[in-house]
Amino acid sequence: MRGETTARTSAPAFPLAPLAATLAVQTLATGAAYSIPAMAPEIARHVGINPALVGVYISLVYGVGILSALLSPGYIYSRGATRVSQAVLIATVAMLLTAAFGSAAMIVLSAALMGLAYGATAPSSTHLLVPRTPKPHMNVVLSLRQIGVPLGGMLAGLLMPPLALAVGWRTALLLQLVPTLLLLAALEAARHRWDAPLPGQTPASVGIRAMVRLLKGDRPLQRLSFASFVYAGLQICFIAFMTTQLTTVVGMPLIQAGQILALYQLAGVVSRPVWGWLADHVMPARLLLALQGVIMCLAAVLTGRFAPDWPVAMIALVSIAGGATASGYTGIAYAEYARLGGPGARRRPGSARPSCSPASWSCPRP
Amino acid sequence: MFAGVMVLPAAMSGVVTLAGSYAQVYSVIGALALVAGLGLVWGIREAPRRS
Numbered sequence: 001m002r003g004e005t006t007a008r009t010s011a012p013a014f015p016l017a018p019l020a021a022t023l024a025v026q027t028l029a030t031g032a033a034y035s036i037p038a039m040a041p042e043i044a045r046h047v048g049i050n051p052a053l054v055g056v057y058i059s060l061v062y063g064v065g066i067l068s069a070l071l072s073p074g075y076i077y078s079r080g081a082t083r084v085s086q087a088v089l090i091a092t093v094a095m096l097l098t099a100a101f102g103s104a105a106m107i108v109l110s111a112a113l114m115g116l117a118y119g120a121t122a123p124s125s126t127h128l129l130v131p132r133t134p135k136p137h138m139n140v141v142l143s144l145r146q147i148g149v150p151l152g153g154m155l156a157g158l159l160m161p162p163l164a165l166a167v168g169w170r171t172a173l174l175l176q177l178v179p180t181l182l183l184l185a186a187l188e189a190a191r192h193r194w195d196a197p198l199p200g201q202t203p204a205s206v207g208i209r210a211m212v213r214l215l216k217g218d219r220p221l222q223r224l225s226f227a228s229f230v231y232a233g234l235q236i237c238f239i240a241f242m243t244t245q246l247t248t249v250v251g252m253p254l255i256q257a258g259q260i261l262a263l264y265q266l267a268g269v270v271s272r273p274v275w276g277w278l279a280d281h282v283m284p285a286r287l288l289l290a291l292q293g294v295i296m297c298l299a300a301v302l303t304g305r306f307a308p309d310w311p312v313a314m315i316a317l318v319s320i321a322g323g324a325t326a327s328g329y330t331g332i333a334y335a336e337y338a339r340l341g342g343p344g345a346r347r348r349p350g351s352a353r354p355s356c357s358p359a360s361w362s363c364p365r366p
Numbered sequence: 367m368f369a370g371v372m373v374l375p376a377a378m379s380g381v382v383t384l385a386g387s388y389a390q391v392y393s394v395i396g397a398l399a400l401v402a403g404l405g406l407v408w409g410i411r412e413a414p415r416r417s
Contacts, residue, residue, distance in 0.1 A: 056375075066369070
């Protein structure tokens with residue numbers, strides 16, 4: 001009886017504060033990174049460059065981000081997940097300040113600065129949340145944490161275009177410094193408590209070679225990885241080029257184009273649990289992923305044909321279809337990796353913590 | 367796999383800048399998504415299940 005009471009009182013509670021903190025870090029970092037695509041037509045007009053080059057910006061963020069994701073586990077282990085989350089916020093501050101200088105070269109530099117820490121957001125938050133989350137709440141907590149990416153993109157789409165038109169795109173970027181610096185300070189207050197080492201936590205060794213070794217000779221894993229390569233790339237293409245294409249090709253006002261981008265992101269948020277439920281109860285995740293590929297294909301082909309005579313409702317509908325699939329596929333793709341025994345399922349012997357798996361440490365998640 | 371987020375947007379920037387049109391590049395990436403999706407269906411029979 002006494003033992004039961006002790007067990008009950010020592011069980012971890014729902015990690016509300018760490019979840020809120022990691023969700024906020026992910027939202028602010030993603031919101032800052034996606035602010036440039038959301039305001040791309042306005043920025044390009046001022047800087048004097050082709051707005052279509054926004055794809056290079058987002059590629060640079062993720063390209064450098066992949067390196068930071070691979071290097072971050074060691075830092076998380078030695079410095080603590082909260083400290084690394086603070087580094088993500090410092091990189092966000094550096095990105096916002098650098099981009100606000102307003103030249104093309106500084107915007108390129110800002111992308112690299114953002115990428116330097118952006119890849120560490122998911123691994124550091126996983127490291128912080130998993131040991132503090134009771135098993136029954138694990139899926140909910142990690143799913144909520146993942147919403148930070150589309151939420152940041154949605155906020156960028158909704159807020160940045162009107163702010164850019166009202167106060168200028170540089171000021172719109174600088175305004176994001178306020179919540180970012182406040183969160184940076186708030187994390188410092190919690191850092192000593194959250195970064196105290198927990199028993200059994202050891203760093204995982206992860207590298208590009210290890211990832212390639214996982215794929216070697218595993219055809220189902222190769223097919224899933226190819227699908228993830230295309231789906232993730234298409235997801236970012238939609239995000240990066242949405243406002244630019246809608247303003248320059250369709251002739252839509254920037255604010256309305258930002259709202260369509262927000263709709264795309266919203267569809268990604270709402271659809272994720274629906275796809276998850278379908279994969280659990282209706283049909284295998286693999287079939288759902290294939291179905292998503294078909295819908296994505298249609299959405300992409302139709303998006304490429306957006307023209308001034310297209311009704312806004314039709315453009316919105318296509319964007320929702322694109323968001324629900326290209327942005328909504330990630331959850332069931334990770335579940336499928338786990339089912340195949342891929343990165344999500346490789347755990348260290350004797351460790352029940354997915355935070356020690358390569359998937360948890362792996363690349364920035366769109 | 368996550369190289370897609372690095373490769374495809376940069377490629378799209380290049381094509382749109384040179385060709386000035388989104389139609390071809392979205393069609394190509396859409397076709398890739400279709401092929402990738404169909405490849406998953408093809409691979410279902412051989413996919414091992416974890417116990």
